[in-house]
Amino acid sequence: MKILVCISKAPDTTSKIAFSEENTKFDENGVQFIVNPYDEWYALVRALEIKEAGGGQVTIITVGGASDDAIIRKALAIGADDAVRLDSEAKDAYYTAMQISSYAKENNYDLILTGKETINYNGSQVAGMIAAELDVPFVSLASKLDVNGSTLTVEREIVGGLQVVELNAPAVISCAKGMAEQRIPNMRGIMAARTKPLNVVAAQEIENLTEFVSYALPNAKSAVKMIDPENMDELVELLHKEAKVI
Amino acid sequence: MILVYINSSNGISKSSYESISYGKKLGDVIALTNGGASSDDLASLGQYGASKVLVDRKINGDDQQQLTKLIASAVENNSVKTIVFSHDLVGKSVAPMLSVRLKAGLVSGAISLPDAEGCVDVNVFSGKALGKVKVNSEIKIISLLPNSIQPEENGSACPVEEITADTGSPSIKVLSTKKPEGEIPLPEAELVVSAGRGLKGPENWAMVEDLAVSLGAATACSRPVADIGWRPHHEHVGQTGVAIRPNLYIAIGISGAIQHLAGVNGSKVIVVINTDPEAPFFKAADYGIIGDAFEVVPRLNEAVNKFKAS
Ligand SMILES: Cc1cc2nc3c(=O)[nH]c(=O)nc-3n(C[C@H](O)[C@H](O)[C@H](O)COP(=O)(O)OP(=O)(O)OC[C@H]3O[C@@H](n4cnc5c(N)ncnc54)[C@H](O)[C@@H]3O)c2cc1C
Numbered sequence: 001m002k003i004l005v006c007i008s009k010a011p012d013t014t015s016k017i018a019f020s021e022e023n024t025k026f027d028e029n030g031v032q033f034i035v036n037p038y039d040e041w042y043a044l045v046r047a048l049e050i051k052e053a054g055g056g057q058v059t060i061i062t063v064g065g066a067s068d069d070a071i072i073r074k075a076l077a078i079g080a081d082d083a084v085r086l087d088s089e090a091k092d093a094y095y096t097a098m099q100i101s102s103y104a105k106e107n108n109y110d111l112i113l114t115g116k117e118t119i120n121y122n123g124s125q126v127a128g129m130i131a132a133e134l135d136v137p138f139v140s141l142a143s144k145l146d147v148n149g150s151t152l153t154v155e156r157e158i159v160g161g162l163q164v165v166e167l168n169a170p171a172v173i174s175c176a177k178g179m180a181e182q183r184i185p186n187m188r189g190i191m192a193a194r195t196k197p198l199n200v201v202a203a204q205e206i207e208n209l210t211e212f213v214s215y216a217l218p219n220a221k222s223a224v225k226m227i228d229p230e231n232m233d234e235l236v237e238l239l240h241k242e243a244k245v246i
Numbered sequence: 247m248i249l250v251y252i253n254s255s256n257g258i259s260k261s262s263y264e265s266i267s268y269g270k271k272l273g274d275v276i277a278l279t280n281g282g283a284s285s286d287d288l289a290s291l292g293q294y295g296a297s298k299v300l301v302d303r304k305i306n307g308d309d310q311q312q313l314t315k316l317i318a319s320a321v322e323n324n325s326v327k328t329i330v331f332s333h334d335l336v337g338k339s340v341a342p343m344l345s346v347r348l349k350a351g352l353v354s355g356a357i358s359l360p361d362a363e364g365c366v367d368v369n370v371f372s373g374k375a376l377g378k379v380k381v382n383s384e385i386k387i388i389s390l391l392p393n394s395i396q397p398e399e400n401g402s403a404c405p406v407e408e409i410t411a412d413t414g415s416p417s418i419k420v421l422s423t424k425k426p427e428g429e430i431p432l433p434e435a436e437l438v439v440s441a442g443r444g445l446k447g448p449e450n451w452a453m454v455e456d457l458a459v460s461l462g463a464a465t466a467c468s469r470p471v472a473d474i475g476w477r478p479h480h481e482h483v484g485q486t487g488v489a490i491r492p493n494l495y496i497a498i499g500i501s502g503a504i505q506h507l508a509g510v511n512g513s514k515v516i517v518v519i520n521t522d523p524e525a526p527f528f529k530a531a532d533y534g535i536i537g538d539a540f541e542v543v544p545r546l547n548e549a550v551n552k553f554k555a556s
């Protein structure tokens with residue numbers, strides 16, 4: 001099976017979030033970037049397991065500049081065969097998805113996997129957009145994926161429950177917890193990643209439909225009110241009268 | 247015209263009323279749904295501002311491609327300029343597909359109405375910041391985060407019209423569906439009781455569940471607790487779990503790591519119960535109790551029951 005895994009760069013989860021240029025840009029100063037956890041832990045590792053069981057090829061793809069090569073090498077060290085970087089800044093989800101779809105159209109994949117969302121923009125947009133552009137079925141928030149020939153059996157989250165569905169490849173699937181377990185790259189993987197192919201491909205001319213015009217940090221909380229652990233009646237009263245939440 | 251897509255597969259939820267109320271602030275609202283919900287339930291959307299409800303009874307909504315076609319045809323037939331979704335599993339899957347089909351910019355996870363410039367606030371960096379998004383396309387799609395606005399009742403039941411759209415045949419076959427009965431879906435819950443590793447083991451969750459039942463709250467947990475299997479995965483909140491913004495979040499035996507806070511700091515009121523006065527969670531709390539959960543939680547439960555009885 002020929003599998004394309006979409007990965008995205010995200011700030012490390014302990015990063016301090018700050019903005020520059022009058023709150024119009026994310027301040028990357030001192031920020032450590034990682035592979036977006038959902039892409040790495042679930043989409044990439046499950047793709048590798050499918051390949052290990054049934055053969056095939058796992059290609060990773062990202063839209064980004066040369067500074068993204070570090071996270072690409074990390075994904076290669078975990079075990080992907082090769083990588084494609086569509087050389088451009090990812091302007092918005094639509095722009096990103098159209099870049100990836102146009103590459104995917106030329107190269108015919110059986111399966112395209114993404115994480116369920118990125119931890120920086122939390123949009124859950126790119127996967128569905130790729131599916132729509134390629135006109136193939138889309139299963140979102142998958143927690144299990146089994147491949148049998150070209151038949152895909154997927155467990156997914158639905159509103160208030162879980163559902164098992166069956167469909168035929170090609171398809172796009174966004175991956176959530178349950179899919180696979182995180183893999184830590186070993187020394188051999190890290191060495192091998194250095195020489196694996198990383199193809200830098202020129203980006204297409206595509207418009208962006210949305211833009212972030214500014215950012216803000218949430219208002220600071222007022223100081224915590226401490227309550228005597230013996231006096232839970234007081235807490236209940238405060239929740240009722242002061243906070244008005246019960 | 248504003249089109250609000252309603253997921254009625256579990257009946258009409260509070261987030262449906264929120265989406266309708268949101269749409270009503272933008273203009274005249276038509277609601278669109280599919281599947282078997284009763285016409286009386288659907289007509290109730292009128293009380294929140296829908297002028298009519300369109301329902302396609304033929305498709306059940308399991309296939310995202312079909313749903314996308316259904317919504318696109320309603321957009322074309324009613325010269326719709328803005329489409330509103332609730333940012334649930336439909337908002338996260340069908341809204342992006344529709345965005346491509348209509349070439350309409352999508353704002354996902356919206357928490358405000360558009361401002362004078364048409365910009366909408368969204369949660370970014372998993373709740374650690376807010377962003378203002380501008381949509382450049384003529385048709386706009388907004389996927390609204392549950393619990394972001396209060397539903398407002400201001401009308402009466404509206405007509406329900408059955409429609410059939412050309413949606414082709416499904417490409418996804420459903421083998422089985424499992425819906426736990428009676429539980430409040432976490433992202434929609436107004437009150438949440440959550441516990442972490444401080445509880446020592448899964449056998450100690452009865453007091454958490456008791457408190458949740460007394461309050462009418464949903465239950466949640468920290469990531470390690472879900473990872474070691476003390477609690478189901480869908481309860482895991484935080485940066486890599488579910489992001490929630492209830493009115494009240496009670497955190498019991500949770501240290502308040504940055505990744506945990508990211509998913510819950512949109513909560514209106516946070517109560518923290520922890521033995522360690524240095525626990526970082528106290529910095530994010532409105533009310534703090536330094537104490538042993540095994541004593542404090544049953545006492546709190548008693549106080550809640552007393553309050554409910556009065
Ligand atoms: C990439 C990444 C992503 C992550 N994503 C998430 C996420 O989405 N959600 C998440 O929750 N975590 C996440 N984490 C993990 C996070 O860093 C913390 O490790 C985790 O939240 C800690 O869980 P906890 O508070 O339950 O446990 P601990 O940190 O072990 O805290 C237990 C707390 O219980 C208190 N306690 C002990 N006994 C009692 C008692 N009897 N009564 C009252 N209090 C008591 C202790 O004082 C302590 O504060 C992530 C980590 C990484 C690296």
